[in-house]
Amino acid sequence: xxxxxxxxxxxxxxxxxxxxxxxxxxxxxxxxxxxxxxxxxxxxxxxxxxxxxxxxxxxxxxxxxxxxxxxxxxxxxxxxxxxxxxxxxxxxxxxxxxxxxxxxxxxxxx
Amino acid sequence: xxxxxxxxxxxxxxxxxxxxxxxxxxxxxxxxxxxxxxxxxxxxxxxxxxxxxxxxxxxxxxxxxxxxxxxxxxxxxxxxxxxxxxxxxxxxxxxxxxxxxxxxxxxxxxxxx
Numbered sequence: 493x494x495x496x497x498x499x500x501x502x503x504x505x506x507x508x509x510x511x512x513x514x515x516x517x518x519x520x521x522x523x524x525x526x527x528x529x530x531x532x533x534x535x536x537x538x539x540x541x542x543x544x545x546x547x548x549x550x551x552x553x554x555x556x557x558x559x560x561x562x563x564x565x566x567x568x569x570x571x572x573x574x575x576x577x578x579x580x581x582x583x584x585x586x587x588x589x590x591x592x593x594x595x596x597x598x599x600x601x602x
Numbered sequence: 603x604x605x606x607x608x609x610x611x612x613x614x615x616x617x618x619x620x621x622x623x624x625x626x627x628x629x630x631x632x633x634x635x636x637x638x639x640x641x642x643x644x645x646x647x648x649x650x651x652x653x654x655x656x657x658x659x660x661x662x663x664x665x666x667x668x669x670x671x672x673x674x675x676x677x678x679x680x681x682x683x684x685x686x687x688x689x690x691x692x693x694x695x696x697x698x699x700x701x702x703x704x705x706x707x708x709x710x711x712x713x714x715x
Contacts, residue, residue, distance in 0.1 A: 494644065494646070496644075525702070525703075534690075534705055534706075534707045534708060535645070535690065535692075535705040536705075537702040537703060537704075537705075540702065548702050550702050582644050582645070584644075589633050589635075589650065589652065589694065590635065590647060590650050591635070591647070591703060592647060593637075593644035593645045593646070593647075594644050595643060595644050596642075596643070596644050
């Protein structure tokens with residue numbers, strides 16, 4: 493158990509819909525990272541927040557957004573969902589260099 | 603953009619054999635991390651490397667941060683069935699808390715009892 497929690501574990505929705513994924517970092521970790529993992533793309537970095545502020549951006553689509561709240565939990569919002577958005581979404585947290593991953597949310601878009 | 607080339611892509615070995623996998627990059631990294639991922643789970647950190655030339659062990663696992671800072675390898679000795687999974691290398695160019703890890707494509711390891 494990494495100490496990072498993610499909800500929900502599974503999510504099934506339809507194209508065009510909007511979903512919110514939630515992540516609670518390890519106690520004391522200020523940084524939260526979001527990754528997308530699909531079969532043909534491996535682990536792709538989406539975005540990082542540090543103590544409530546956006547710190548780094550990766551290959552995140554404009555339809556996706558994230559935020560980190562004062563209690564340091566984070567949410568990833570995915571809108572106008574497409575079939576290709578089906579993937580595992582992981583959250584990771586860190587206090588320095590080492591990132592610890594949550595169990596992931598499996599998103600299926602039908 | 604930055605890319606990591608991880609090899610081999612997959613390995614099918616006999617229990618008890620040693621395993622070696624590596625990652626190379628055209629960019630210099632300040633940190634190398636090795637993760638293992640099992641089906642349905644998130645990646646779990648195995649070894650973290652912070653200095654060029656550093657050699658670190660974690661039980662039967664040994665990893666090294668290449669002198670050129672552009673490569674790293676992971677060795678698993680005397681493999682056992684529970685070593686099965688996907689192993690990812692990851693590298694970071696910036697300092698801590700300044701962003702993204704770049705992940706390799708993964709090495710899928712299968713161990714035959």
